[in-house]
Amino acid sequence: MASAPRLLLPDVPSLVAGFGHGVLLSPDGEVETLPGPVIAARLRDTAPMLVHTPSTARRLGLPGFDAAHDLLELFAFCRPAEPCAPTPRGLALALDLPQPKDDEAAATLLPEIATHLLRHLAETREALRNRDAAGLAARMGEAGWPWAPSVLAALGDPAARPMPNAYKVWRRLPEWEDTAPPPPAASFPVEPAEARRRLAEILGPDAEQRPQQADYASAAAGAFAPREHPGAPALVLAEAGTGTGKTLGYIAPASVWAEKNGAPVWISTFTRNLQRQIDQETARLFPDPEERRRRVVLRKGRENYLCLLNLDDQTAGGPPPYAAIALGLVARWALATRDGDLLGGDFPGWIAELFGPGAVLHLADRRGECIHSACPHYKTCFVEHSIRRAKTAQIVIANHALVMVQAALGGGEDGPPLRLVFDEGHHLFDAADSAFSADLTGAEMAELRRWLLGAEGGRSRARGLRRRTEELVGDRPDLQAPLDAALQAARSLPAGGWASRLPEAPATRPDETPNAAEAFLHATREQVLARTDEAHGAGLYDSECDLFPVTQALPEAAQTLARALHRLEEPLVLLRDRFAARLEDEAEDLEVGDRIRLEAICRSLENRALRPLRAWGMMLATVQAAPSEPGERPTYVDWLSLERRGGNDTDAGMHRHHLDPTEPFAQAVAAPAHGLLITSATLRDEAETEEDDPESAWREAEARTGASHLPVPVIRAAMPSPFDYGARTRCLVVTDVAKENTGQVAAAFQALFLSAGGGGLGLFTAIRRLRDVHARIAGPLEEAGIPLYAQHIDAMDNSTLVDVFRAEEHACLLGTDAMRDGVDVPGRALRLLVFDRVPWPRPTILHRERRLHLSGARPKDYDDRIARHRLRQAFGRLIRRADDKGVFVMLDRSCPSRLLHGLPPGVLIRRLGLAQAVAETRDFLAEP
The missing domain is CATH 3.40.50.300 (P-loop containing nucleotide triphosphate hydrolases)
Incomplete structure (x- = not known):
């Protein structure tokens, strides 16, 4: 029986991590700053209260925590679908609490944050979305969730039993209803007034x-x-x-x-x-x-949304122990979310970081397996809701x-x-x-095979075409025959483990028929390796080569694959047409659900199979055609590629892009x-x-x-910008740092970030250089009180990293081109932007052809135009409102002045040494 709610805080220390050290607040109120190994010894056999367990462990130099009271988990349970940057300051901002000025204040604040969250849960325990909260918390407690006793006490139900259906949130979600088609739009203009x-x-x-x-x-x-x-x-x-x-x-x-x-x-x-x-x-x-x-x-595309059928699959019979807590937080979110968007919406991106991507990776339909109206959750589907709402929005x-x-x-x-x-x-x-564009690669062909044949062994839950259509096909021979023929033909696509067989020659024994797709991939690999300059890492890194002139083996392999794909395409076309014919021939007898399923499967066959098959067929025909004359403007650009990771082949194939995709x-x-x-x-x-x-x-x-x-x-x-760039910005080109020397580049980043007191965004044109610089400067910056976050290093997605950077005024962030566009960080949180080198376009075959044919009389200008746009976009991150100030620094002394002419009018551009740049940055940003 429910009782009065009460606040039950765990009797554990609170921990805030620096770099290699941390601040520990004991349950008795004693505050200590200790090195990582000492903290690890102190916390043995306890579950400290902290924020973001993986990040805390990494900063302390620890392999991890056996258990922890992570306040992010409590926040996600108590205030689902609400925004929050995953740091102590971010939690304080989200809860409108005083901002901690240092790590000691942050450690002291953690119990207050927990109290605030539990009190909010107690006050809202009667809300509709909290009706099953106690049963869910008890289920999560069975899986070892440390916060379960505190949550159950706040809900006034400390002895709650685990609810068998706690994860089945679709029972409580609203169903969409079809409405009459909207009338045709009128064409009244909008006057300027x-x-x-x-x-x-x-x-x-x-x-x-x-x-x-x-x-x-x-x-x-x-x-x-x-x-x-x-x-x-x-x-x-x-x-x-x-x-x-x-x-x-x-x-x-x-x-x-x-x-x-x-x-x-x-x-x-x-x-x-x-x-x-x-x-x-x-x-x-x-x-x-x-x-x-x-x-x-x-x-957004379906791959962005929570798929309720996938959630059902993962929790049927009880979720796996490793994912029970994460899926419980997902279930809480699903009842509160505005539209079910897992990426960039109101879903806390750090849930995947706390529990690992495997806990939530399969919750979205990222492989196009939606079965539409055949799904038991079709009427509550978030995607279907958004599609219908969009028609009347x-x-x-x-x-x-x-x-x-x-x-x-x-x-x-x-x-x-x-x-x-x-x-x-x-x-x-x-x-x-x-x-x-179109890609005839091993990965794309293997994905089509999986879509058609489903799981061929292993633990995959992938549904093949037969299972998706079994109710529609039934025992009808006119549908069963083309389905069987298509599934048999699909076996000519790459089979499991195909990437490891890329270096092997196709089977040549009389009793062994080579896989047509794998033979083509092998011939592609051989041509790429034959045409790639070994001095530039052929066989070790990703490589590409022109399609023409082709090797002797490639046209024959392409012809064989083209025949195999045609054998697959024919029965799929027949199957689609016969499904479509049922919509007309049986119009009077079809149930509404069957009609929707037939329309969906026809659309899926066309989009997922027939369209790529047609594109691949045209590409393979090109392999056997005569090449165009050198210098002739093509409609398409075709090339071959080989992808490698860690010295092993991971993919190969042919690519086709429009010369001018506009x-x-x-x-x-x-x-x-x-x-x-x-x-x-x-x-x-x-x-x-x-x-x-x-x-x-x-x-x-x-x-x-x-x-x-x-x-x-x-x-x-x-419309010109209203900002006074001449007064509010500086552009500095550092002339005495060798961009090829990682030590010098790292030292420059460190000195500049320190001179600005944080608020710095470092942009790199290569992930490897970003990692090298981060390894050198993270410690010194953290010791100076400047937290350093980095894309490709911190266990956070890009949007979460930006949220953290925006919330932490003295933090710095390292990133690649994904951080260059669309990032809005107004105020002092972003006051310094540093480029490691000029962001020239990558010298690929596709870029070469566009540079040649789309640049007019001066191909060099094409490269300049791309680099200028990238620099101008990056510069636009600095000043987001009239009272912002910012310094833009380029560490590439070879940066041509003509590229900087693309910056806004009035920007003062200076070339100077690092020491002068550091001093000018410090003085300019310190001015009131």
Whole structure:
């Protein structure tokens, strides 16, 4: 029987880790600073209270903890789906508690944080989502969760029994309901004055006046004009300098158009970080959370969402002991989440870090195994909820990858959007390059085999095509025959362990038939090794070579594989067509569920199997065709590759990319739309503007965004940044550091980070150099009170690392190009940005062909343009609001001045030695 709740804190020490040492607070209130080995001895046979167990152990130099009261786990249970940076300061910020000034204060704060969380749970124990909380906590306690007694006491049920169905959260989730199809959208325009009025309403009467933002909203309204001709959308290219306020600037006319015309506007970004930021901005348009949930929907690919069937599989009969606690926290989150987004949404990314990726890795449908209406959780599916909500929403916030992949697949589940806003428009070229490419590799072919045949031994839960269609096929010979033929033909695709057999020659014995796909991969590997310069690591690292001229073995292997793929494609086409025929022939007798299943399996067969098979067939035909003449502009760029890790082959194959991927983007995405706004802070490369041709930079922007492939005049708009870069920033090129010398580079990073007192972001063009520098400077910085975090080293995903960096004002962060774009860290948390060297494009075969054919008369300018864009994007991280100050440092003394001309006007650029750069950084950032 439930009793009155009470607060029961564990009688254990509290621990905050530095680098090689930590601060320990005993249950009696004694505070000590001790080295890692001493702390390990003190904590033997106890479970200390701490924040982020893996990170704490790593910082102390310990292999790990046998048990710990991790406050992140308690936070995730008590306040599920709420944001929190995984540090003591991050927890204090999330709970509105005083910020600890040092490690001693942080250690003292930990019991207070625990008390705060348990009190909140006690006060909300009657809430709907806490109805089964005691039974779940008891189940997690069975698995050894240290917080279980404290949680049960707070819930007033210390003797609660483990609930058998505690993990079955789908029983409590709402079901979606189908509604009538929405009526056709109207085509009323948005006048510039309407956009300005809506912007003023969003900002409120007390907002700072930003004329550029209102001008931008007026210009963006042009993308919502009625379309005059098929294939000719209203098109606006708008460059908005940092600080213009472009997000609300385009949300204003977008929301007006959606209201007037009864259809959603899709806003697309390149990064998840910006998707989340735009979603947060819409709270100013719809302050009421329930209304915002109806009006604004985030859309991502299925692989981003919690799959309830996978959760069911993992917990059926009781979850595995190693994952019971993690899955319990996932179950708590699933009852509170807004949309079930595991990546970049409200899911705490650090759960996978605390328990290892294996605990939650399989919870999303990352392999395209969705069985749609055949799933017992179809009516509560988070993805199906978001698809239906998107049809009646006003704003849909998606990403370039989803928008382009759906366009490539014929519109996708959501249907083609009529009005599109592409933020981070400078990335359209790269996004299209990924979406409209094809890879005939061992990994891709093996994945298709797994999708068709399912698990062939081992412990995989993969469902093959037979299992996914068994209820639809039944005992019908007209469906069973092509299904059997397809599954037999699928055995020509790479079999298990194929990567280890890459170096082996195909079977030659008369009684042994070589696997057609593996024979092709072997021939590919041989050509790559034959054409790669051994002095540059052939056989040790990833390699690539041109398709032509081909070796003697490759065309024959390609022809054999092409025949095998054709034998697979034929029965799959027949199976799809016969499934589709049932939709017409049995229309009167089909149950609604069977109709949905037939439509889903037809779509899956087309998208998962037939489309790649057709692309692969065309690629293999190219292998046997005559090569084009040297220097002739190709439509596609084809090449072969070999991937290796640790000296072992991991993949090989053929790749095909469009020479200009904005051509299929314009045809498949832009032309069907009625209006497009393409916007960014860095659409143009003004350093490229020629004195006698001021339009040259705009033409280049149109070419990089696909606008030049559309038969419409483009509306151009440019709003300068309101920031005073001359007064608020410095750009320093250090001239006496040898970028090839890791010791010198590390010493420069350390000196610069110390001079700024933290708040530094270090960007690297190679992971290996990042690791080397981190190993050298982490200790000295930590001893100086500057925590150092690093991508590829810390057990956190990128968004969590950014959250930590934003919360810890004196921390520093090392990262690669993923940290260069879409990261918003205003204030003093980011005041120094250091590049290890110029971010030139990688010299690949694909880059070589584009440099040759897309650069005009001066191929060198193509490389410069890419490097300038990257530097300008990185520089944009420094100043996010008017009172920010920042220093941009380049450690590459060979950095050409022409690259720095792409930085915002007014930036003071100086070349000087490291000692001077350190002094100038310290003095500039210290100024009030």
